[in-house]
Amino acid sequence: MSETGRILVDTATRLFQNIVTPRELARAEAGEWPQDAWKAVEELGLPLALVPEDQGGFGIDPVEALAAVRVAAAFALPLPLGESMLANRLLAGAGIDAPGGALSVASAAIPAGRPAYPIDLVPENGGWRLTGVARRVPWGGKVSGVVVVAEAAGVPHVALVPAGRFEVAPGTNLAGEPRDDLTFDCVMEPSQVAPAAGVTPEGLRAAGAALRSIQIAGALARVLEMTVQYANERSQFGRPIGKFQAIQQSLAVLAGQTAAAAAAADLAAEAITAPAGDHRIAVAKARTGEAASVAAAIAHQVHGAIGFTHEHSLHHLTRRLWSWRDEFGNDAEWSRRLGHAAIAAGADGLWPMITAA
Amino acid sequence: MTVFTFPAPPPADVEALRAEVRDFLATELAARRPRDRARSWSGFDADFSRKLGERGWIGMTWPKAYGGHERSALERYVVLEEMLAAGAPVAAHWIADRQSGPLLLKVGTEEQRRTILPRIAAGECFFCIGMSEPDSGSDLAAVRTRATPVDGGFRVTGTKLWTTYAHKSHYMILFCRTGGQEERQGGTSQLLVDLNTPGVTIRPIADLSGEHHFNEVVFEDAFIPDSALIGRMGDGWNQVMGELAFERSGPERFLSSFTLLVELVRALGNDPSDRAREAVGRLTAHIVTLRRLSRSVAGMLQNGENPALQAALVKDLGALVEQEVPEIVRGVVSVEPSLQADTELAAVLAHTILNAPAFSLRGGTREILRGIIARGLGLR
Numbered sequence: 001m002s003e004t005g006r007i008l009v010d011t012a013t014r015l016f017q018n019i020v021t022p023r024e025l026a027r028a029e030a031g032e033w034p035q036d037a038w039k040a041v042e043e044l045g046l047p048l049a050l051v052p053e054d055q056g057g058f059g060i061d062p063v064e065a066l067a068a069v070r071v072a073a074a075f076a077l078p079l080p081l082g083e084s085m086l087a088n089r090l091l092a093g094a095g096i097d098a099p100g101g102a103l104s105v106a107s108a109a110i111p112a113g114r115p116a117y118p119i120d121l122v123p124e125n126g127g128w129r130l131t132g133v134a135r136r137v138p139w140g141g142k143v144s145g146v147v148v149v150a151e152a153a154g155v156p157h158v159a160l161v162p163a164g165r166f167e168v169a170p171g172t173n174l175a176g177e178p179r180d181d182l183t184f185d186c187v188m189e190p191s192q193v194a195p196a197a198g199v200t201p202e203g204l205r206a207a208g209a210a211l212r213s214i215q216i217a218g219a220l221a222r223v224l225e226m227t228v229q230y231a232n233e234r235s236q237f238g239r240p241i242g243k244f245q246a247i248q249q250s251l252a253v254l255a256g257q258t259a260a261a262a263a264a265a266d267l268a269a270e271a272i273t274a275p276a277g278d279h280r281i282a283v284a285k286a287r288t289g290e291a292a293s294v295a296a297a298i299a300h301q302v303h304g305a306i307g308f309t310h311e312h313s314l315h316h317l318t319r320r321l322w323s324w325r326d327e328f329g330n331d332a333e334w335s336r337r338l339g340h341a342a343i344a345a346g347a348d349g350l351w352p353m354i355t356a357a
Numbered sequence: 358m359t360v361f362t363f364p365a366p367p368p369a370d371v372e373a374l375r376a377e378v379r380d381f382l383a384t385e386l387a388a389r390r391p392r393d394r395a396r397s398w399s400g401f402d403a404d405f406s407r408k409l410g411e412r413g414w415i416g417m418t419w420p421k422a423y424g425g426h427e428r429s430a431l432e433r434y435v436v437l438e439e440m441l442a443a444g445a446p447v448a449a450h451w452i453a454d455r456q457s458g459p460l461l462l463k464v465g466t467e468e469q470r471r472t473i474l475p476r477i478a479a480g481e482c483f484f485c486i487g488m489s490e491p492d493s494g495s496d497l498a499a500v501r502t503r504a505t506p507v508d509g510g511f512r513v514t515g516t517k518l519w520t521t522y523a524h525k526s527h528y529m530i531l532f533c534r535t536g537g538q539e540e541r542q543g544g545t546s547q548l549l550v551d552l553n554t555p556g557v558t559i560r561p562i563a564d565l566s567g568e569h570h571f572n573e574v575v576f577e578d579a580f581i582p583d584s585a586l587i588g589r590m591g592d593g594w595n596q597v598m599g600e601l602a603f604e605r606s607g608p609e610r611f612l613s614s615f616t617l618l619v620e621l622v623r624a625l626g627n628d629p630s631d632r633a634r635e636a637v638g639r640l641t642a643h644i645v646t647l648r649r650l651s652r653s654v655a656g657m658l659q660n661g662e663n664p665a666l667q668a669a670l671v672k673d674l675g676a677l678v679e680q681e682v683p684e685i686v687r688g689v690v691s692v693e694p695s696l697q698a699d700t701e702l703a704a705v706l707a708h709t710i711l712n713a714p715a716f717s718l719r720g721g722t723r724e725i726l727r728g729i730i731a732r733g734l735g736l737r
Contacts, residue, residue, distance in 0.1 A: 228734050242736040251734055252727035256674045259361050259667075263649045264642070266365060279645075286642035332635055339629070339638025347623035350641075351442040351615075355375070357645045 005064030008049070012068040015040055016075040025316055028078035029176030033142050038079055038102055047084040047102070050272075055092035066214050066269040073218030076316040078177065080104050080139040082211040087147040090204070094158035094194040101144030105208065106134035106182065108150035109201035119184065121152040121159060121193070128152070128188040130159055133181060136327070140180035141168035148184075149196055149204040156196040156203075159188055173323035175316065198275065206281045208328035210268035213284035216292045216324050217265030219317045220258045226314060227254060227299045234304075247302060254298045261291035267357070279357045282338040289331030292321040361667055361733065366652035367659070369431035378439040381412065386443055392696075392704035394444020395616040398609045399570060399712075401525060402446035403483070409447075410480025415454045418659075419462055424475030430659035434652060438608040444616045448522060453477040455607065456600045457484035457530050461549075464588030464596055469549060473528070485523045487531040487550065487574065488597065491516055495725045498541045498594065502533040502576060504548060510582040511535075511548065513556075516575050523559045523572040526552060531581075532597055535590055545593030549585040556580065566696075566711040598665065604720050606654035606668035611647040611675030613716055614682035617709045618644075620702045621686050633689040640685060643678045647671065666733040669726040676717040683710050 001009070019037040028034050041047065049065035051057030069082040080102055087103035108119035119132030130148065140146060146166070148159045161184065169181040199207075228251060231242030241247050268284035296318040300307050307314045325331060345353045385408065386394070393400065409415050417433040419425025440447050458477045461469050476482035493499040502515025513533060523529065529550045536544020552559065556579030562571040588596050618640055625633050650671050657664040686692070686706055694707035717723040731737055 228736065231736065245728075248731035248736050249724065249727045251736060252673070252730035255361065255730050255734055256670050259363060259650065259670055260643075260646050260674055263363055263653070264646045267645070267649060279641075282638070283642040283645045286639055287646045290639070331639070335635045335638035335642060336631060337638065338641050339634035339636065342637050342641045343622055343625050343629050343634060345622075347619045350619055350622050354442075354641065354645055354648065355438070 001064060001067070002061065004060060005067060008060065008064060009067050009071055011044060012046065012071045015044060016072060016077055020075040020077050022313065025076060025078055029172075031170075031178075034078060037077075041077075041079060041081060042100075046081060048088050048098075050085040050089040051092045052089075057092065062273050063266070063269045066211075066272065069211060069214050070218035070221075070265065073215035073320070074222035074317075076175070076219070076320055080143060082215065083138050083208075084143075086204075086207055086211065087145075090147050090149065090158050090196065090199060091160060093197040093199065096158060096160050096192060096194050099145050099160065099162065102139065102142070104138050104140055104143045104146050105204060106137045106140070106146050106148045107201045107204040107208070108132070108134075108148065109205045119148065119150045121148075121150040121157055123152070124187060127190055128157075128159065128193045130161065130184045130186055130188055133183050135181050136171060136173075136179040137182050138327075139178045140182045141170050142178055142180075146182065149199055149201050151201065152193075156200045157193055158196045158199070159193045161186065161188070161192070173320075173327070175319035175323050177320070177323065179327075205328055207272055209285040209334065210272045210281045212324040212327050213261075213268040213281070213288040214265045216288040216321060217258075217261040219321055219324075220261050220288075220291060220295050223295060223299045223314070223317050223321070224251075224254055224258045226317075227251065227302050230303055230307075241302070250298050250302060254295050254302075257291040257295040257298075261288045261295075264288050264291070279338060279341060279353065282334040282341075283357060285329060285334040286331045286338060289325035289334070292325045293331075296321045361670060363650055363653040363667060364656060366649065367429075367431060367656045369429060369435075371432055371435045374432055375435050375439060378414070378436055379443075382439060382443045382445060386445060389444065389446075391444070391616055391620050391701040392708060393446075395705040395708040396446065396448075397441060397444060397613045397616065398447050398451050399521075400444070400446030401448040401522060403449045403480075403525075405446050406449040406480035406483070408480070409450065410478060415450050415480050416458055416474065416478030419458065419474060419478065423462065423470050424478035426478075430655045431652065434608065434655045438612070438648070441608050441612040442615055449483050449525065450477065450480050451609075452486055452521075452526075453482060453484035453528075456486075456603045457528070459603055460530065460547075460587065460596060460600055463599065464592075465549075466584065466587075468584060469587065473549070482528070483522070483526040485520050485526040485529050485552075485572075485574075487517045487520065487529040487533075489517065489519045491518050495722055497532070497597065498545070500532060500534055500545060501538070502531070504531075504533045504535050504546065504581065506535070507580075510580055510585070513548070513550075513576040513579045513581050516573060518571075518573055519562070520559075520572045520574045521570050523552065523574050524561065524569075528552060529574065530587065531576075532593055535593075542594035543591060545597075546590050547587040547593045547596055548581050549587055550579075550581055551585075554579050554581065565714075599663075601721065602654075602658065602663060602665045602668045604668075605672040605726075606651055606658075606664065608648070608651055610672045610720075611644060611651065611678055614679045614709050614713070615644075617682050617686060617705050620705045621682075621690065624690055624692075624702045630689065636685045636689050640678065640682065647675050647678065650674070666730065669721070669729040669733075672720060673723060673726045673730065676723060679716045680713045683713060 053059030167183040264287035267280040271280035417428040504511035
């Protein structure tokens with residue numbers, strides 16, 4: 001990691017340590033928008049960290065920029081940081097002025113096996129009409145705008161839909177993070193819609209999956225830390241439970257899953273700006289999803305009853321892990337996609353596909 | 358520090374080398390059946406090893422002065438993983454290239470380096486590991502094989518066990534006791550043993566499928582000269598631990614069942630079920646991730662770091678996946694495993710099932726590895 005990257009991570013870590021308090025988490029979960037926390041994040045410039053330098057960004061390596069998302073996840077930051085980073089990148093790429101404030105993203109891609117509510121973008125009176133439903137959009141009802149990627153006449157377009165231009169049916173994930181259904185039926189001005197540069201609806205969904213993979217890795221790192229610490233502090237039978245081999249073996253498995261998730265998330269971070277057809281994001285979402293499942297179970301087992309209480313902070317991370325693994329496609333879906341490609345590559349093409357990833 | 362660091366593998370321009378290795382293997386292994394490829398790094402073929410030596414693919418990272426080729430660890434990694442993915446018979450030179458050679462390079466005498474390393478790199482000199490004993494498996498510090506200093510050398514008495522390919526190797530690196538039993542780790546040393554030494558007897562031990570890879574190597578007052586001492590007297594434990602970082606992190610720790618996955622993909626053909634696609638995709642995700650972790654360790658070794666913890670972690674994760682492959686195959690195709698089967702999938706499945714128990718035993722059991730990881734977490 002470069003000096004800039006290290007400074008970014010250190011600064012972000014200090015910031016999140018200060019702003020993510022138990023009270024702030026509780027308030028966010030109760031539906032309040034943490035405006036002060038968001039302002040602090042914005043003042044650091046983090047939402048613009050994925051914007052390329054020639055489009056007005058800071059010229060940070062995307063992998064290092066996404067390290068901030070990993071750290072945010074370790075603190076369970078209740079804000080759409082990753083989503084805003086993606087949205088600003090999409091807007092900059094399409095040459096649409098970013099409105100400032102928190103943003104979210106919605107892809108017109110329809111996940112396999114779900115009922116279709118197509119999002120349509122059609123020219124109308126010199127502008128555009130956007131219709132359709134976007135399901136479970138992160139913080140969709142809280143942000144200042146949603147960036148939609150949809151096809152118009154077969155060409156992917158980016159549309160910036162300001163808050164107030166769509167209907168919001170609020171919902172949440174298991175961790176109480178807003179996941180809102182948005183119904184669009186609005187006329188957009190020409191300045192709010194532009195052809196997307198190298199992004200498709202599918203590509204945006206993959207970028208979302210990459211974000212969640214990175215967040216899972218970040219949360220797991222903290223879960224491991226907390227669990228090891230607890231095992232060293234909690235005494236039963238006259239010694240810390242971490243001295244028992246049964247606990248040690250479990251924690252070793254937890255460490256293994258955490259390391260695997262971190263490596264898989266590295267692949268996702270490297271691939272987030274890559275063209276479609278790259279398999280690394282599928283690898284990452286499949287692998288981090290499985291790691292989340294195994295690791296959260298061990299963390300709770302070691303924490304015992306106290307970790308199952310609302311008072312203890314472990315659930316802020318584990319409920320996010322259980323949510324994130326299913327968002328933007330669960331591990332089964334991404335495994336199937338990867339498997340489809342692997343089987344299509346054939347017995348002789350499988351290994352070259354692996355070394356190319 | 359409770360989170361182990363795996364830095365991104367160093368960038369390496371290896372694609373030309375990879376293509377060269379693939380071309381070589383496509384020709385050399387054209388007639389090798391999947392059921393033989395399934396032997397992975399247990400397949401022994403001295404002629405094949407000699408050919409690799411001629412190509413410069415053994416001892417790749419060693420100095421040219423000792424017959425090496427001064428290539429990077431990542432270049433070596435490419436050769437290893439291509440060999441394993443193709444099911445090449447690499448067993449003859451594997452141990453020497455992986456750990457015996459590097460050990461000699463690091464702590465061996467100049468004479469040992471000059472006489473042995475060029476022969477290893479040429480693919481002409483094979484090594485076996487002399488660590489385990491009848492009463493010393495996971496508890497390596499309990500070794501009892503004793504080397505007693507005498508005029509001009511040592512008299513060695515004791516028994517080494519599970520010595521893979523001792524019957525086809527030229528040398529063993531013997532881990533033995535040169536101090537008192539009560540000293541445990543401190544009283545140990547390593548000796549370079551010519552397996553033709555009088556007083557050294559190699560007896561076969563058949564594995565559960567009846568095959569002969571293992572041996573028992575008995576030392577009966579065998580004379581080993583002073584010049585065979587590797588490194589320093591009493592430093593055996595530290596030296597062995599250094600060897601293990603090389604032993605535990607390579608691509609052989611997650612590719613042992615790879616031929617079975619290849620044959621599964623072949624059998625699934627053009628119209629796989631969703632369940633089959635999910636299963637193959639999941640395994641692919643695991644392998645890609647393990648490969649990244651393993652290459653990261655190769656980079657750390659190249660930088661002279663000591664990634665013993667990371668290596669233990671790679672091996673633990675890798676063995677889980679290797680052992681899962683047969684279960685997954687059973688879940689998506691209907692096939693009875695049989696070594697005599699006409700179909701390659703059935704034969705490869707049979708071979709893998711019969712060898713899978715060893716994947717989490719050899720090179721450190723799962724429980725020992727997890728103990729090492731737990732120590733790294735600060736729990737012990």
